[in-house]
Structure formats: structure tokens, C-alpha cells
Amino acid sequence: MRTLAILGSTGSIGTSTLDVVRAHPDRLSVVALAAGRNRDLLKTQCETFRPRCVSVGSQEDAQWLRAQLSYQPELHWGPEGLLACALHADADTVVAAIVGSAGLASTEAALRAGRRVCVANKESLVVGGALMHEAALAGSGELLPVDSEHAALHQLLDGRDPASVREVRITASGGPFRDWPLSRIQAATVQEALNHPTWKMGPKITIDSATLMNKGLEVIEASVLFGLTADQVAVTVHPQSQVHAMVGFHDGSYQLQVCANDMKLPIQYCLLYPDKQPGPVAPYPWEAARTWTFEAPDPERFPCLGLAFEALREGGTAPALLNAANEVAVAAFLQGRLGFWDIQACNRETLSRLPAQPLCSLDQVLDADRAARRHAEGWVQTRA
Known part of the structure; x- marks a missing residue:
């Protein structure tokens, strides 16, 4: 039985993680939940999963939650609350899904404490990747990526001799502006940028997908996770989002990882690794007719991707x-x-x-x- 602390439980990754928990009640249980200001949803999650430790954004939210719940868990708030959940003695696995640099300290602390950390907070690896590896080594922690592209790479590279790998490619949907001319992209509105054609995500990551900064951050993350140089990581635009990553070998061949575009798949992969079990997502429907397309990203229309490569090379x-x-x-x-x-x-x-x-x-x-x-x-x- 894996016992989970979910940091960011009311976000898209957190709610999908709880769907995976529902599908595996004999293998997964929830010990701690941490959220920000969505206290109504957090209250519902607490009543359903009965975590022993709960953290919210502020002391006021904690007081409100204490008055609302039918039981009395440990209640914390703020950055200290994130650490309390991540380091709870009964949690052996931490799902790090706090958006932005706010999740950095709790991710590092969980690795240093020897937890399995399923990282959906890419910023932890982007801004402090070497430090995360150092913390994992010092505490015998385990780092597994929740991002669909990096979970795909983990599956493709697991057990491989690194010397056999020529390059890796992560795929991008291209976002809502993939076919737009530059002049129209430059004048895009908030509503247009939030209209992602493939994924349902929070507003910040959706805007990052529209600029391709999200993919740039994933390039840096792939380099950190798998020890790759900037010249060994590439991006391919694949609007159907069915192929999540590819690995190219020195003999000229490639292997691809394919699955439905549902975040519950990479989440389950990380939680149950190395086991692969039936879960809440149906097997890929090969009998359905479909077409896959691949193209190179346009650096002129999506300069944020180039900036990420610059930052990776500068280090x-x-x-x-x-x-x-x-x-x-x-x-x-x-x-x-x-x-x-x-x-x-x-x-x-x-x-x-x-x-x-x-x-x-x-x-x-x-x-x-x-x-x-x-x-x-x-x-x-x-x-x-």
C-alpha cells in the first residue's frame, strides 16, 4: 500500500491523482492533502478520503475548514503547511503539484526525507534540478516525473544504456495558435490564449502552452531528469497529442510512447511504478481510424521556446x-x-x-x- 501526500490536491493534477486513488483502493491511500484557496473542493476531498493531515492557504481558511469538517485532522496553512504534509511520517509518496516556485522547498524536503516524489511541479526541476538530485541522493529519495512527456521518456529509457541514446524528442500540441500568422498571435486576447485545443489545464500552464514556454520548461526538465545536453533534446509539434515522446538511437531507429491524452495515465505510472495495472483510462483504441502529423515548431512565432534553450545552455x-x-x-x-x-x-x-x-x-x-x-x-x- 502506497500512502500519499498530495500537494495541490484541488488542481487538475491533484484531482486526477485522486481519481487514480479511487481506481486502486487496495494499493493507494491518502494521508495528507494540501491546497490553496479552493476550500470548498478541499472540504469535499477531505470528507471523501479522510486524510490525517491537511494544509490550506491561510489561517483563516484553516479555521473555516475546521468548523466545516465532520472529523478533525491536523490542520496547517501556508508554506509550513506544505512541509507538514510533505514530511508527514505516514506518507511514503508525495505528489508535488503546486504550480510555480512555491512548490520548490516542499519537493526538496520530501526527497531529502527519502520519499518517492512524483513531480508535476516542473519548476522544481527547472530552477533547481541539480539540487533536487542532490537531495534525492542524500536522503535516498526517488524522483519520478508526472508530466506526460517525461513519464513517456522514463518508460522508453528505463533500463537503457545512456550511451545508446542519440536524442530524445518531446511532443507539443502546438497550442491554440499553432496555425495562426505572427501578426494575429501578437494581438491574441486572454480568452483566445486560454482556448487550448487538447488539454484542460489551469490558466497559467494554458498560457505557457500558447507561448510554447511550457514546452521550453519541459526541455529543461528533460535535460535535468535524464542527464541530457541541450543538443540531445528536441521538440516536435504533434497536434493529436497521442505520441508523447520519442527516443532516437545511434543506429538511426526511434521508439515512441503512445497513449490517450489523459493525465491519469502518467500519474498512475508514477504512483505504481514499476507495476502496470488496469486503471481509470481505457486502453488505446487502435481499431479507430486516425492520422498523426508531426512538424517542427516555428521559432519566429514561438520565441519562448528558444529562450528556454538559451537558459538551458547558460545553466x-x-x-x-x-x-x-x-x-x-x-x-x-x-x-x-x-x-x-x-x-x-x-x-x-x-x-x-x-x-x-x-x-x-x-x-x-x-x-x-x-x-x-x-x-x-x-x-x-x-x-x-
Whole structure:
């Protein structure tokens, strides 16, 4: 029986994780749930799964939840609450699904405490990947990727000799603007950018998909997870989102991982690894007629992807600077303070103005994050 702490339980990854738990009551149980401000949904989750430890965004939310629940779990809030859930003595597996750099400390602490950490918080690996590996090594923790592309790569590379791998390719749907001309992309509205053709996700990651920054962050994540150089990771646009990753070998052959575009599949893979069991997603329907298409991403229309490769090649704190600037820019766009094309401009300006440093500590990463946020916010204010 795996005992879970789910950080970000009310988000799309968290709710899908709970669907997987429902499908495997004999193998998975919930010990801790952490969420932000969606306290009504968290209340329902608590009554259904009866976790022993619960964390919310604020003390006020904790007081509200205590008055609403029919039982009395341990109640925490804020960053300390995330750590309380991640380090709960009865949890052996942590699903890290807090969006943004807010999930960094709890992910690192869980790895250092020897937990299996199923990482859906890509920022933890993007901004502090070497530190996460160090924490896992120090605490005998286990790091498994929840992103569909990286879970696919994990399956394709598991047990392989790294010397046999020439390159890996992760696929991108292309987002809502895949076929749009540059002039129309530059003037895109918030509503248009949130209209993703394939995946149902939160607003921040949906905007990142529209700019292809999400795929750029995944490139950095793949490099960190599998020890690959920037020249060994590539992106292929595949609108059908059925092939999630490919591995190319030195003999010229490729192997592909195929499954339905449902996040419950990679989540279950991480939770039950190395076992593969029937779950809440039906097997891939090969009998249905279908066409797959593949194309190269356009760097002129999607410059954020190129910025991610630049940050990966520069290394050190450069990915942290880029990630922080992007979070500020995307939030400003969603608030109506920036235009869509300003997102890439803010990211480029921040990355070019702030020097990257060699990666040494979690505190240093957080300092770089704060510096980039200040710089990006100042840039946003000049555009108002």
C-alpha cells in the first residue's frame, strides 16, 4: 500500500491523482492533502478520503475548514503547511503539484526525507534540478516525473544504456495558435490564449502552452531528469497529442510512447511504478481510424521556446531567472496588464539583463527567483 501526500490536491493534477486513488483502493491511500484557496473542493476531498493531515492557504481558511469538517485532522496553512504534509511520517509518496516556485522547498524536503516524489511541479526541476538530485541522493529519495512527456521518456529509457541514446524528442500540441500568422498571435486576447485545443489545464500552464514556454520548461526538465545536453533534446509539434515522446538511437531507429491524452495515465505510472495495472483510462483504441502529423515548431512565432534553450545552455540560475520572469509576465497578461506578445519580451529582457550564477544552494535559487520577479515586475509597470 502506497500512502500519499498530495500537494495541490484541488488542481487538475491533484484531482486526477485522486481519481487514480479511487481506481486502486487496495494499493493507494491518502494521508495528507494540501491546497490553496479552493476550500470548498478541499472540504469535499477531505470528507471523501479522510486524510490525517491537511494544509490550506491561510489561517483563516484553516479555521473555516475546521468548523466545516465532520472529523478533525491536523490542520496547517501556508508554506509550513506544505512541509507538514510533505514530511508527514505516514506518507511514503508525495505528489508535488503546486504550480510555480512555491512548490520548490516542499519537493526538496520530501526527497531529502527519502520519499518517492512524483513531480508535476516542473519548476522544481527547472530552477533547481541539480539540487533536487542532490537531495534525492542524500536522503535516498526517488524522483519520478508526472508530466506526460517525461513519464513517456522514463518508460522508453528505463533500463537503457545512456550511451545508446542519440536524442530524445518531446511532443507539443502546438497550442491554440499553432496555425495562426505572427501578426494575429501578437494581438491574441486572454480568452483566445486560454482556448487550448487538447488539454484542460489551469490558466497559467494554458498560457505557457500558447507561448510554447511550457514546452521550453519541459526541455529543461528533460535535460535535468535524464542527464541530457541541450543538443540531445528536441521538440516536435504533434497536434493529436497521442505520441508523447520519442527516443532516437545511434543506429538511426526511434521508439515512441503512445497513449490517450489523459493525465491519469502518467500519474498512475508514477504512483505504481514499476507495476502496470488496469486503471481509470481505457486502453488505446487502435481499431479507430486516425492520422498523426508531426512538424517542427516555428521559432519566429514561438520565441519562448528558444529562450528556454538559451537558459538551458547558460545553466546555473538562468532557468530560475527565466521561470520567474515568465510567471510575472503570464500573471500580468491574465490580469490585462500586458499584451500576449509582451510575455516573450519580458522574458527575453529579464534573461538578458540579469547575470546567471553557478547553482549552489536552494537559498541562492530563491534569491535569483526574487530578483527576476522584481526586475520583470518593474518592466511590466513601464508598459502600463
